[in-house]
Amino acid sequence: MKIKRLIIIFTLLLVASxxxxxxxxxxxxxxxxxxxxxxxxxxxxxxxxxxxxxxKTGANGGMAYQITLVTDENYQSLLFEGIRNRHTIMDLTSVxxxxxxxxxxxxxxxxxxxxxxMMKNNLLTMITVVxxxxxxMVDVVLGMVHFSIxxxxxxxxxxxxxxxxxxxxxxxxxxRGNYFGAFTESFDLMREELRKARQGEYEANISxxxxxxxxxxxxxxxxxxxxxxxxxxKVKLGGVKFDAQAGEAAETTIAESMEKIAVIHxxxxxxxxxxxxxxxxxLEELEMLKVNVSEQPSTVIIQMFKEMDNxxxxxxxxxxxxxLISCDPLRLGQVIDNIISNSDKYAGTDIDxxxxxxxxxxxxxxxxxxxxxxxxxxxxxxVCEKFFRGSGEAVxxxxxxxxxxxxxxxxxxxxGGSIRCYNExxxxxxxxxxxx
Amino acid sequence: xENTILKAEMLSKxxxxxxxxxxxxxxxxIDIKAGxxxxxxxxxxxxxxxxxxxxxxxxxxxxxxIDFKGEEISKYSNxxxxxxxxxxxxxxxxxxxxxxxxxxxDNIIISGLLVSxxxxxxxxxxxxxxxxxxxxxxxxxxxxxxxxxxxAQRVAIVRALINAPEIVxxxxxxxxxxxxxxxxxxxxxxxxxxxxxxxxxVTHDIKTARRANRILYLKDGVIIDELxxxxxxxxxxxxxxxxxxxxxxxxx
Numbered sequence: 001m002k003i004k005r006l007i008i009i010f011t012l013l014l015v016a017s018x019x020x021x022x023x024x025x026x027x028x029x030x031x032x033x034x035x036x037x038x039x040x041x042x043x044x045x046x047x048x049x050x051x052x053x054x055x056k057t058g059a060n061g062g063m064a065y066q067i068t069l070v071t072d073e074n075y076q077s078l079l080f081e082g083i084r085n086r087h088t089i090m091d092l093t094s095v096x097x098x099x100x101x102x103x104x105x106x107x108x109x110x111x112x113x114x115x116x117x118m119m120k121n122n123l124l125t126m127i128t129v130v131x132x133x134x135x136x137m138v139d140v141v142l143g144m145v146h147f148s149i150x151x152x153x154x155x156x157x158x159x160x161x162x163x164x165x166x167x168x169x170x171x172x173x174x175x176r177g178n179y180f181g182a183f184t185e186s187f188d189l190m191r192e193e194l195r196k197a198r199q200g201e202y203e204a205n206i207s208x209x210x211x212x213x214x215x216x217x218x219x220x221x222x223x224x225x226x227x228x229x230x231x232x233x234k235v236k237l238g239g240v241k242f243d244a245q246a247g248e249a250a251e252t253t254i255a256e257s258m259e260k261i262a263v264i265h266x267x268x269x270x271x272x273x274x275x276x277x278x279x280x281x282x283l284e285e286l287e288m289l290k291v292n293v294s295e296q297p298s299t300v301i302i303q304m305f306k307e308m309d310n311x312x313x314x315x316x317x318x319x320x321x322x323x324l325i326s327c328d329p330l331r332l333g334q335v336i337d338n339i340i341s342n343s344d345k346y347a348g349t350d351i352d353x354x355x356x357x358x359x360x361x362x363x364x365x366x367x368x369x370x371x372x373x374x375x376x377x378x379x380x381x382x383v384c385e386k387f388f389r390g391s392g393e394a395v396x397x398x399x400x401x402x403x404x405x406x407x408x409x410x411x412x413x414x415x416g417g418s419i420r421c422y423n424e425x426x427x428x429x430x431x432x433x434x435x436x
Numbered sequence: 437x438e439n440t441i442l443k444a445e446m447l448s449k450x451x452x453x454x455x456x457x458x459x460x461x462x463x464x465x466i467d468i469k470a471g472x473x474x475x476x477x478x479x480x481x482x483x484x485x486x487x488x489x490x491x492x493x494x495x496x497x498x499x500x501x502i503d504f505k506g507e508e509i510s511k512y513s514n515x516x517x518x519x520x521x522x523x524x525x526x527x528x529x530x531x532x533x534x535x536x537x538x539x540x541x542d543n544i545i546i547s548g549l550l551v552s553x554x555x556x557x558x559x560x561x562x563x564x565x566x567x568x569x570x571x572x573x574x575x576x577x578x579x580x581x582x583x584x585x586x587x588a589q590r591v592a593i594v595r596a597l598i599n600a601p602e603i604v605x606x607x608x609x610x611x612x613x614x615x616x617x618x619x620x621x622x623x624x625x626x627x628x629x630x631x632x633x634x635x636x637x638v639t640h641d642i643k644t645a646r647r648a649n650r651i652l653y654l655k656d657g658v659i660i661d662e663l664x665x666x667x668x669x670x671x672x673x674x675x676x677x678x679x680x681x682x683x684x685x686x687x688x
Contacts (some may be wrong), residue, residue: 073615193618208440294457295457295459295462296457297450297498297499298447298499321446321500322448322500322501323446323448323463323499323500324446324448324450324459324462324499355655357446359446359465435463436459436462436464
């Protein structure tokens with residue numbers, strides 16, 4: 001392990017520096033005063049003194065000295081100064097003629113303090129080095145702890161957050177050299193499994209919806225057959241001729257049958273409408289209602305209206321400006337289909353169409369208006385919402401799913417355009433189609 | 437709008453091949469003023485020539501309208517368009533298309549006869565124009581094969597001008613000429629323009645484009661920008677620099 005090795009290296013370094021320090025301090029011996037030498041010097045001075053040719057300060061044998069006589073005025077102060085400075089102080093004596101030794105003064109040996117000074121400096125350096133080493137070691141160890149423990153924890157926290165947010169694509173980076181390597185690996189495995197499970201769920205959902213879409217499509221065929229047979233029966237029964245023998249009884253039976261057939265027919269209609277909605281809703285959930293935008297001449301819009309104009313109710317109020325628009329003809333056709341059939345269903349009046357080309361904003365406005373009751377103003381913003389149905393009488397009395405305008409908006413937005421609904425003497429749907 | 441002679445509104449041209457539609461021009465709006473020397477530039481396939489042909493009535497736009505002096509020519513029938521072109525448009529092409537079996541003068545006069553019956557007047561105008569483009573009398577009776585490329589193109593310009601058209605449409609008029617002849621022809625066109633003739637020209641060549649006072653840059657069927665240069669001044673280095681910078685910006 002890195003950290004272990006580092007700690008060992010640092011410990012060894014510390015021990016080594018301690019040893020060096022110990023031996024250094026231990027080996028530093030404080031010089032004891034060389035008594036013989038001092039004595040010799042004092043004797044020389046005394047001899048010289050007797051001869052009378054000695055200065056008051058001087059040096060002998062490498063030792064500086066100062067002489068102060070008892071008779072001197074500053075004798076006391078020099079003496080105390082010497083004591084304070086830990087100088088070596090000897091008596092200066094002279095032997096008088098009668099053999100009596102008499103103290104003349106003191107010889108003060110001026111030893112300097114350089115040794116102590118040096119020792120102090122060396123100690124300071126040593127302590128500084130050791131202190132710095134300890135500091136670096138602490139910092140490095142803390143850094144290692146941060147990088148190898150705290151940070152991986154942080155990443156793991158982030159990872160957990162992402163997983164919680166449902167982002168299962170976020171991989172947890174793994175470092176095998178780390179204590180957490182194995183840990184992180186298992187976390188990542190967990191994520192992988194979660195992702196797989198979710199993917200499986202998603203696919204199962206899709207296939208379920210596809211099944212619904214297929215089934216609803218398949219059911220439409222027999223329903224259409226039922227409707228066709230109902231119509232056929234109505235025609236056939238309506239044409240039955242009664243002879244006198246069959247009488248009234250037969251006539252009533254036939255009338256009853258006609259009624260029942262009408263019920264079957266209307267119920268089949270309801271089933272048909274419901275299945276259509278189911279089909280569209282499922283397709284929409286499957287996101288299969290893709291919009292493929294291409295550049296088309298604006299004249300295709302006229303074509304679409306004409307194809308929808310089964311009852312001759314559509315009136316163009318002005319000319320369409322020719323230009324290139326960007327749209328998906330199939331989807332734009334569905335949008336127009338939905339709007340026109342809504343008008344047919346709920347208003348049943350004539351439908352007026354206006355075109356307006358806005359060259360600065362670069363869109364083509366198509367305004368489609370019927371003469372019906374319109375929609376409650378509170379509900380204008382809602383009419384394009386999924387499954388929303390207006391509260392008006394006409395809407396409530398007509399079957400529908402609330403998907404038509406929702407899909408219309410989806411398609412228009414997919415084509416880079418927009419849709420807006422409001423009342424203006426009838427219900428108005430305004431399409432804005434992007435111009436190339 | 438001062439003196440707009442040609443105006444296109446939401447002009448689109450689409451070539452269809454089965455279900456595949458190719459939109460060569462997309463919702464173009466263009467104003468051409470009288471006396472303008474307009475150059476249309478753009479890379480190959482950007483729709484330059486298509487635009488020129490649509491504007492000149494040689495081809496009909498798929499969508500949109502073209503107004504010539506307030507008349508919507510995009511609604512004209514083919515026959516009516518042909519008459520319109522003879523009267524109001526002059527054409528100069530890269531290929532010169534002179535009739536090889538006729539003399540220079542006849543080549544010009546026959547174009548004049550499409551509009552007017554007065555042969556004498558036409559001949560007089562033809563001579564005057566030939567003189568203006570620097571063709572001497574010696575050339576009048578020459579046949580196109582005896583002319584140099586530059587001379588032939590100058591004759592073609594005279595032919596384009598003989599009916600005093602409002603607009604001359606030129607499609608790479610210097611494309612097939614060497615540089616001396618090209619400069620010669622361009623000088624003629626600049627001079628003609630200076631005398632008030634409107635010109636719309638398609639070109640690939642920056643030296644040619646320099647002559648224009650207005651440059652439209654076409655890209656994928658859309659005019660992405662235009663440059664107004666002011667009237668041509670010979671050897672104006674600033675003009676060349678502005679044009680070069682403009683074209684660089686357009687990704688020329």
